[in-house]
Amino acid sequence: MEQKQTKISKRRMWSVYVFVERNIQIGRSMERQKRLTMPRVERHIPGVLQTAVQEYLYLNVVKMYKKNRILYIQIGVGKKKEMHMHDMKSVVGIQVREYDRSGRVQ
Numbered sequence: 001m002e003q004k005q006t007k008i009s010k011r012r013m014w015s016v017y018v019f020v021e022r023n024i025q026i027g028r029s030m031e032r033q034k035r036l037t038m039p040r041v042e043r044h045i046p047g048v049l050q051t052a053v054q055e056y057l058y059l060n061v062v063k064m065y066k067k068n069r070i071l072y073i074q075i076g077v078g079k080k081k082e083m084h085m086h087d088m089k090s091v092v093g094i095q096v097r098e099y100d101r102s103g104r105v106q
Contacts, residue, residue, distance in 0.1 A: 010100070014061040016073060017095040018086055020054050053092060058084060064096075 025047035063074040071091060075082040 012098055012100055015097045016058045016061050018056045019093040020090050021092045022052055022054055023049050024052055
């Protein structure tokens with residue numbers, strides 16, 4: 001008896017860099033906003049504001065789309081699916097590289 005082997009999917013995948021600009025204060029950490037869809041009132045904390053660019057790297061991206069000024073990035077399918085969201089107002093740049101399942105860059 002031979003063991004069955006599943007066929008490898010030919011669906012293309014991407015690696016995506018997302019560059020996000022944040023206004024931070026000196027001495028505070030750069031954390032992303034948890035609820036992008038809900039409006040949030042900015043707290044006034046005394047201190048000097050600086051702009052900094054934070055970069056996120058997503059590997060094995062299957063789907064990426066924009067809806068209601070929010071960038072959605074889907075990694076994987078099925079139970080292990082992950083969805084990441086970024087507000088388009090703060091996104092400075094996106095860098096995309098496409099490759100197939102074998103790992104060859106197109």
